[in-house]
Amino acid sequence: MPTFGVQGLDVSGYQPNVDWQQQWNMGARFAYVKASEGNYMTNDQFSAQYQGSRNVGMIRGAYHFAIPNWSSGADQARYFVANGGGWSADGYTMPPVLDFEFNPYEGRTINGFYFGNTCYNMSPTQLSSWVQDFGNTMRSLTGRLPMIYTNTSWWNQCLGNPAGFGDYPLWVAAYPYSATNDAGAVPTGSWGTYSVWQYSSTGPFAGDSNVWNGDYAGLQAFAGSAVPLDASQAIGNVQGRTPELGAQTSPIVCGLTDGGCYQNFQNGAIIWSPTTGAYASPAGPIRSVWANTGFEQGTLGYPTSAQTCGLTNGGCY
Structure with a gap:
């Protein structure tokens, strides 16, 4: 075996x-x-x-x-x-x-x-x-x-x-x-x-x-846990816009807090919930902090935007 x-x-x-x-x-x-x-x-x-x-x-x-x-x-x-x-x-x-x-x-x-x-x-x-x-x-x-x-x-x-x-x-x-x-x-x-x-x-x-x-x-x-149609469509749309995530490394998995779902990729994940929609969570310091606070179950909850850069001195949020 x-x-x-x-x-x-x-x-x-x-x-x-x-x-x-x-x-x-x-x-x-x-x-x-x-x-x-x-x-x-x-x-x-x-x-x-x-x-x-x-x-x-x-x-x-x-x-x-x-x-x-x-x-x-x-x-x-x-x-x-x-x-x-x-x-x-x-x-x-x-x-x-x-x-x-x-x-x-x-x-x-x-x-x-x-x-x-x-x-x-x-x-x-x-x-x-x-x-x-x-x-x-x-x-x-x-x-x-x-x-x-x-x-x-x-x-x-x-x-x-x-x-x-x-x-x-x-x-x-x-x-x-x-x-x-x-x-x-x-x-x-x-x-x-x-x-x-x-x-x-x-x-x-x-x-x-x-x-x-x-x-x-x-x-x-x-x-x-079934995958809602809204989740699969939204995750697919985000994947199409963010090729930098790389290849899929898991199917869509549901059962997160408040009915959320996620799919893992080589360079991060896409996270979806019925109330916030789907957003990419690329590997890096922002995702690491989110993980350390408990992902969607922690104080930050679900992502409500894509990762955006261009702040002063090269910052992102």
């Missing part, structure tokens, strides 16, 4: 008899369960797996395997939600997941339907639009954007490494696991790091083995 983070697993109908207590005893604290595929297949083990993982104390969630040339993103999102892919802010339900990866039926025709090549015979623009259609529909149905599960090489090949998906948390598949604790490159057009890393398909856990890129408190916050 990687020596950091929180361990977890994901399962499907191929794992019909999971000993959930054993998985818990081995250290797994979260689980993802396949709910659906396309709009034609559901996991007949879903209820037992979803409830079984919860019964031993795990935070659990559901994932959908996309077949994008079968039907629209909106259609498959509705099918997913109708078959277990919902979300609630109860603190033990992980956000829904869009499994978007290699075409498992590449080159095959089944019941008269040709599944196409590894990119489903779709262009990068078509695939990107499909994901946005799925994501927007999921947000309208559940209040939450899905996490995207993918493989970096496939995503880059088939979608062209687009920008615009940074507010979708990333679950990256990269194995075999190495002792470097390194998942390798992520799709850099939208992400600077990952939220979950699937590091093995052959153990130690049942199904596939994963690690959450953070501590358990962070995992709980990730499960329990």
Whole structure:
């Protein structure tokens, strides 16, 4: 197992008899369960797996395997939600997941339907639009954007490494696991790091083995706090105006005082709250003082302006 983070697993109908207590005893604290595929297949083990993982104390969630040339993103999102892919802010339900990866039926025709090549015979623009259609529909149905599960090489090949998906948390598949604790490159057009890393398909856990890129408190916050649309739009707007912050190093995380959210970057963060809006907090002496006073929970509260320089003798405020 990687020596950091929180361990977890994901399962499907191929794992019909999971000993959930054993998985818990081995250290797994979260689980993802396949709910659906396309709009034609559901996991007949879903209820037992979803409830079984919860019964031993795990935070659990559901994932959908996309077949994008079968039907629209909106259609498959509705099918997913109708078959277990919902979300609630109860603190033990992980956000829904869009499994978007290699075409498992590449080159095959089944019941008269040709599944196409590894990119489903779709262009990068078509695939990107499909994901946005799925994501927007999921947000309208559940209040939450899905996490995207993918493989970096496939995503880059088939979608062209687009920008615009940074507010979708990333679950990256990269194995075999190495002792470097390194998942390798992520799709850099939208992400600077990952939220979950699937590091093995052959153990130690049942199904596939994963690690959450953070501590358990962070995992709980990730499960329990949806990102408001206003927050993701405002943070995205500030990011576009402040390229000096560098690449994203976290998804948008909510649950701060008074409903606030933040996103970390290489050179600082963007902070948002419903009453103050979003502002960049670049690394440096002003941010350090704010941190030392307790960030938004301290006497200064939330930022109410961007960092502005040009005062006497080179000062800033």
